[in-house]
Amino acid sequence: MAKRPHILNLRKILRNSAHCVVAYDTHARKVIGFINCISDGILTAYIPLLEVLPEYQHRGIATKLMERMLEITTRYYMTDLNCDAALVPFYEKLGMKKGTAMMRRNYSQQSGQT
Ligand SMILES: CC(C)(COP(=O)(O)OP(=O)(O)OC[C@H]1O[C@@H](n2cnc3c(N)ncnc32)[C@H](O)[C@@H]1OP(=O)(O)O)[C@@H](O)C(=O)NCCC(=O)NCCS
Numbered sequence: 001m002a003k004r005p006h007i008l009n010l011r012k013i014l015r016n017s018a019h020c021v022v023a024y025d026t027h028a029r030k031v032i033g034f035i036n037c038i039s040d041g042i043l044t045a046y047i048p049l050l051e052v053l054p055e056y057q058h059r060g061i062a063t064k065l066m067e068r069m070l071e072i073t074t075r076y077y078m079t080d081l082n083c084d085a086a087l088v089p090f091y092e093k094l095g096m097k098k099g100t101a102m103m104r105r106n107y108s109q110q111s112g113q114t
Pocket of ligand 1: 049050051052053056057058059060061062063064081082083084086087090
Protein backbone atom coordinates (compact mmCIF):
# COMPACT_ATOMS: atom_id res chain seq x y z
CA MET A 1 0.00 0.00 0.00
CA ALA A 2 1.24 3.49 -0.86
CA LYS A 3 2.48 5.49 2.11
CA ARG A 4 0.71 8.85 2.46
CA PRO A 5 2.60 12.06 3.28
CA HIS A 6 2.34 13.13 6.92
CA ILE A 7 -0.48 15.69 7.45
CA LEU A 8 2.03 18.50 8.05
CA ASN A 9 3.80 17.62 4.81
CA LEU A 10 0.42 17.51 3.09
CA ARG A 11 -0.32 21.07 4.21
CA LYS A 12 3.09 22.17 2.93
CA ILE A 13 2.49 20.38 -0.37
CA LEU A 14 -0.78 22.25 -0.87
CA ARG A 15 0.75 25.57 0.19
CA ASN A 16 3.68 25.11 -2.20
CA SER A 17 1.47 24.11 -5.13
CA ALA A 18 0.58 26.52 -7.93
CA HIS A 19 -3.08 25.52 -7.61
CA CYS A 20 -5.06 23.25 -5.34
CA VAL A 21 -8.71 22.43 -4.78
CA VAL A 22 -10.04 20.73 -1.68
CA ALA A 23 -13.36 18.99 -1.09
CA TYR A 24 -14.75 19.75 2.36
CA ASP A 25 -17.57 18.02 4.24
CA THR A 26 -19.28 20.87 6.06
CA HIS A 27 -21.22 18.49 8.35
CA ALA A 28 -18.22 16.41 9.40
CA ARG A 29 -16.05 19.57 9.21
CA LYS A 30 -13.15 17.86 7.52
CA VAL A 31 -11.28 17.79 4.23
CA ILE A 32 -12.38 14.69 2.32
CA GLY A 33 -10.42 15.06 -0.88
CA PHE A 34 -7.98 17.26 -2.71
CA ILE A 35 -6.11 17.83 -5.95
CA ASN A 36 -2.96 19.84 -6.51
CA CYS A 37 -1.03 21.20 -9.46
CA ILE A 38 2.55 22.36 -9.78
CA SER A 39 3.46 24.64 -12.66
CA ASP A 40 6.05 26.86 -14.37
CA GLY A 41 3.30 29.46 -14.69
CA ILE A 42 3.76 29.71 -18.49
CA LEU A 43 3.39 26.43 -20.37
CA THR A 44 3.17 23.53 -18.04
CA ALA A 45 0.78 22.27 -15.39
CA TYR A 46 1.41 18.94 -13.71
CA ILE A 47 -1.09 17.24 -11.42
CA PRO A 48 0.81 15.07 -8.91
CA LEU A 49 -1.96 14.21 -6.42
CA LEU A 50 -5.67 13.50 -6.52
CA GLU A 51 -7.11 11.78 -3.48
CA VAL A 52 -10.51 11.18 -1.95
CA LEU A 53 -10.98 9.51 1.46
CA PRO A 54 -12.12 5.87 0.98
CA GLU A 55 -15.47 6.41 2.73
CA TYR A 56 -16.30 9.26 0.31
CA GLN A 57 -15.24 7.51 -2.90
CA HIS A 58 -17.59 6.63 -5.81
CA ARG A 59 -19.73 9.76 -5.35
CA GLY A 60 -18.19 11.82 -8.15
CA ILE A 61 -15.92 13.88 -5.88
CA ALA A 62 -12.67 13.17 -7.78
CA THR A 63 -14.47 13.92 -11.04
CA LYS A 64 -15.52 17.34 -9.69
CA LEU A 65 -12.01 18.04 -8.37
CA MET A 66 -10.50 17.14 -11.76
CA GLU A 67 -13.07 19.19 -13.69
CA ARG A 68 -12.26 22.22 -11.55
CA MET A 69 -8.49 21.74 -11.98
CA LEU A 70 -8.86 21.32 -15.75
CA GLU A 71 -10.79 24.63 -15.79
CA ILE A 72 -8.06 26.33 -13.73
CA THR A 73 -5.31 25.01 -16.04
CA THR A 74 -7.22 25.46 -19.29
CA ARG A 75 -4.84 28.15 -20.64
CA TYR A 76 -1.67 26.12 -20.17
CA TYR A 77 -0.17 24.36 -23.19
CA MET A 78 0.19 21.10 -21.30
CA THR A 79 -1.63 19.61 -18.34
CA ASP A 80 -0.09 16.25 -17.49
CA LEU A 81 -0.36 13.53 -14.88
CA ASN A 82 0.75 9.96 -14.35
CA CYS A 83 -1.69 7.26 -13.35
CA ASP A 84 -2.13 3.51 -13.10
CA ALA A 85 -3.49 1.77 -16.20
CA ALA A 86 -6.77 1.05 -14.38
CA LEU A 87 -7.47 4.79 -14.08
CA VAL A 88 -6.95 5.61 -17.78
CA PRO A 89 -10.72 5.40 -18.56
CA PHE A 90 -11.46 7.73 -15.61
CA TYR A 91 -9.16 10.42 -17.06
CA GLU A 92 -10.28 9.76 -20.64
CA LYS A 93 -13.87 10.53 -19.60
CA LEU A 94 -12.57 13.92 -18.48
CA GLY A 95 -11.17 14.57 -21.96
CA MET A 96 -7.54 13.65 -21.31
CA LYS A 97 -5.48 11.54 -23.74
CA LYS A 98 -3.35 8.55 -22.90
CA GLY A 99 0.38 9.15 -23.48
CA THR A 100 3.75 7.75 -22.53
CA ALA A 101 5.58 8.86 -19.42
CA MET A 102 9.03 8.29 -17.96
CA MET A 103 9.55 8.38 -14.24
CA ARG A 104 11.88 7.76 -11.33
CA ARG A 105 10.58 6.88 -7.89
CA ASN A 106 12.47 7.02 -4.59
CA TYR A 107 10.22 4.86 -2.43
CA SER A 108 12.19 5.57 0.76
CA GLN A 109 10.91 9.19 0.48
CA GLN A 110 7.27 8.34 -0.16
CA SER A 111 6.08 10.16 2.98
CA GLY A 112 8.01 13.31 2.02
CA GLN A 113 11.59 14.54 1.71
CA THR A 114 13.62 14.14 4.91
C1 LIG B 1 -8.98 7.53 -7.79
C2 LIG B 1 -9.84 8.31 -6.79
C3 LIG B 1 -9.27 9.71 -6.63
C4 LIG B 1 -11.27 8.37 -7.33
O1 LIG B 1 -12.07 9.12 -6.42
P1 LIG B 1 -13.66 9.10 -6.47
O2 LIG B 1 -14.15 10.31 -5.78
O3 LIG B 1 -14.15 7.79 -6.00
O4 LIG B 1 -13.93 9.20 -8.05
P2 LIG B 1 -15.33 9.47 -8.76
O5 LIG B 1 -16.44 9.09 -7.83
O6 LIG B 1 -15.33 10.82 -9.34
O7 LIG B 1 -15.26 8.46 -9.94
C5 LIG B 1 -15.31 7.10 -9.65
C6 LIG B 1 -14.99 6.34 -10.92
O8 LIG B 1 -13.59 6.38 -11.17
C7 LIG B 1 -13.13 5.10 -11.61
N1 LIG B 1 -12.22 4.58 -10.60
C8 LIG B 1 -12.01 5.05 -9.35
N2 LIG B 1 -11.05 4.33 -8.74
C9 LIG B 1 -10.66 3.39 -9.61
C10 LIG B 1 -9.70 2.36 -9.58
N3 LIG B 1 -8.91 2.15 -8.52
N4 LIG B 1 -9.56 1.58 -10.67
C11 LIG B 1 -10.32 1.79 -11.77
N5 LIG B 1 -11.25 2.77 -11.87
C12 LIG B 1 -11.41 3.54 -10.79
C13 LIG B 1 -14.36 4.21 -11.74
O9 LIG B 1 -14.83 4.37 -13.07
C14 LIG B 1 -15.31 4.87 -10.76
O10 LIG B 1 -16.65 4.64 -11.13
P3 LIG B 1 -17.65 3.97 -10.07
O11 LIG B 1 -17.79 4.93 -8.91
O12 LIG B 1 -18.89 3.78 -10.85
O13 LIG B 1 -16.96 2.70 -9.63
C15 LIG B 1 -9.87 7.60 -5.40
O14 LIG B 1 -10.21 6.25 -5.60
C16 LIG B 1 -8.58 7.67 -4.63
O15 LIG B 1 -8.36 8.61 -3.85
N6 LIG B 1 -7.71 6.68 -4.82
C17 LIG B 1 -6.42 6.63 -4.13
C18 LIG B 1 -5.46 7.66 -4.71
C19 LIG B 1 -5.31 7.55 -6.22
O16 LIG B 1 -5.18 6.46 -6.78
N7 LIG B 1 -5.34 8.71 -6.87
C20 LIG B 1 -5.21 8.83 -8.31
C21 LIG B 1 -3.85 9.33 -8.61
S1 LIG B 1 -3.55 9.27 -10.38
